[in-house]
Amino acid sequence: MYSAVVENFLRYVKIDTQSLEQYADKTPSTEKQRDLAVLLRDELLVLGASNVRYDEEHCYVYAEIPSNLRVKKRVPKIGFIAHMDTSEAVSGANVKPRIIENYDGEDIVLDEKLNIVTRVSEFPMLKACKGKSLIVTDGSTLLGGDDKAGVAEIMAMAEYFLRHPEVEHGKICIGFTPDEEVGNGVAFFDIDGFDADYAYTVDGGELGDMSYECFNAAGATLTVKGKSVHPGYAKNIMKNAITLAYEFISTISGECPENTEGYGGFYHVDSIHGDVEKAVVEFIIRDHDSKKFEQRIQTVRNNVEMLNSKYGEKRFTVEIKEQYRNMRERIEKELYIVEYAVEAMRRAGVEPKVSPIRGGTDGARLSFDGLLCPNICTGSEGHHGRNEFACIEDMETIVEILKNIVLLPCSE
Ligand SMILES: [Zn+2]
Numbered sequence: 001m002y003s004a005v006v007e008n009f010l011r012y013v014k015i016d017t018q019s020l021e022q023y024a025d026k027t028p029s030t031e032k033q034r035d036l037a038v039l040l041r042d043e044l045l046v047l048g049a050s051n052v053r054y055d056e057e058h059c060y061v062y063a064e065i066p067s068n069l070r071v072k073k074r075v076p077k078i079g080f081i082a083h084m085d086t087s088e089a090v091s092g093a094n095v096k097p098r099i100i101e102n103y104d105g106e107d108i109v110l111d112e113k114l115n116i117v118t119r120v121s122e123f124p125m126l127k128a129c130k131g132k133s134l135i136v137t138d139g140s141t142l143l144g145g146d147d148k149a150g151v152a153e154i155m156a157m158a159e160y161f162l163r164h165p166e167v168e169h170g171k172i173c174i175g176f177t178p179d180e181e182v183g184n185g186v187a188f189f190d191i192d193g194f195d196a197d198y199a200y201t202v203d204g205g206e207l208g209d210m211s212y213e214c215f216n217a218a219g220a221t222l223t224v225k226g227k228s229v230h231p232g233y234a235k236n237i238m239k240n241a242i243t244l245a246y247e248f249i250s251t252i253s254g255e256c257p258e259n260t261e262g263y264g265g266f267y268h269v270d271s272i273h274g275d276v277e278k279a280v281v282e283f284i285i286r287d288h289d290s291k292k293f294e295q296r297i298q299t300v301r302n303n304v305e306m307l308n309s310k311y312g313e314k315r316f317t318v319e320i321k322e323q324y325r326n327m328r329e330r331i332e333k334e335l336y337i338v339e340y341a342v343e344a345m346r347r348a349g350v351e352p353k354v355s356p357i358r359g360g361t362d363g364a365r366l367s368f369d370g371l372l373c374p375n376i377c378t379g380s381e382g383h384h385g386r387n388e389f390a391c392i393e394d395m396e397t398i399v400e401i402l403k404n405i406v407l408l409p410c411s412e
Pocket of ligand 1: 146
């Protein structure tokens with residue numbers, strides 16, 4: 001028997017909950033996510049959580065642990081959210097987790113025959129796990145720590161408070177969501193019914209990681225109209241849409257993901273397809289700074305205009321759609337939410353590392369919809385790949401951090 005969080009994790013990763021982009025027009029995108037939702041609902045009921053709800057239409061699970069404070073005192077209602085689905089990057093079916101006790105700090109061979117190895121040089125965070133116990137895959141699937149580690153930790157925290165009614169705390173709100181990986185994790189999230197004053201998504205990586213900043217994000221589609229004629233007689237007549245598309249790309253390709261890090265924003269061309277007559281370029285625009293983000297959008301529009309005037313007609317059109325916003329501008333007005341989590345980590349003996357996410361989170365969308373929601377670590381890493389791993393001791397520490405987050409406002 002392992003600790004509750006590890007037992008939870010091993011049980012949840014064996015359930016395939018892969019979400020699929022191609023069916024993202026409905027939520028849940030895949031029916032199999034319900035298998036875990038129903039299990040979580042049942043486990044919450046058995047543990048004695050209150051107001052356990054399974055939203056059958058959209059596959060969300062909610063529960064509450066009411067305040068048991070004996071003295072009347074105003075403490076915040078704190079929410080915890082994790083997503084049940086896994087990425088479609090690698091299969092999540094028949095996950096066979098393997099536990100490595102007392103990890104020696106060396107490269108981990110997952111599949112000897114296929115030479116699937118988790119290398120310390122590629123995953124330097126492994127160094128911090130030396131001497132601890134790891135959960136890894138057999139190399140044929142992902143592990144699913146993103147975000148079943150978060151689910152397992154929230155469930156272990158809930159179990160603790162439900163089994164220890166003598167420990168006083170304020171109201172705890174729990175939410176498990178589908179389809180985070182296809183961008184719809186909180187599309188149908190019931191913020192009013194959830195009834196938290198603020199919340200945390202438990203969906204980060206390395207122990208100590210925490211973030212309340214993410215990108216401002218937009219997606220863009222550039223359509224290029226060409227002109228096809230016989231290539232043998234094309235001189236000064238043909239307009240090759242593919243070449244024109246590359247000409248546009250060259251105006252934005254300097255700041256790309258592979259050249260940027262930290263607070264560096266970028267343009268990223270996702271796909272290009274087409275022929276001489278017509279080409280379509282899909283790309284995304286990202287920046288933490290909202291001014292620079294607006295400038296990037298303007299740069300794209302300017303470049304399109306510049307090319308149209310160069311060719312003397314409207315061959316380029318671009319459509320830009322905002323995807324999500326940096327939650328920092330909301331959360332920095334209520335920074336105590338971050339400070340509680342930082343203090344909760346310190347009390348668990350963990351040095352917090354607050355850093356910007358180079359992506360988005362469900363919490364970003366929730367923060368703009370009225371539920372402020374920074375993101376904290378899960379102790380699992382290498383997400384979306386076969387090399388994913390989770391550290392047992394770190395997951396256990398994160399359960400302590402979640403407990404501290406609940407208890408801190410009560411002790412003030
Ligand atoms: Zn995740």
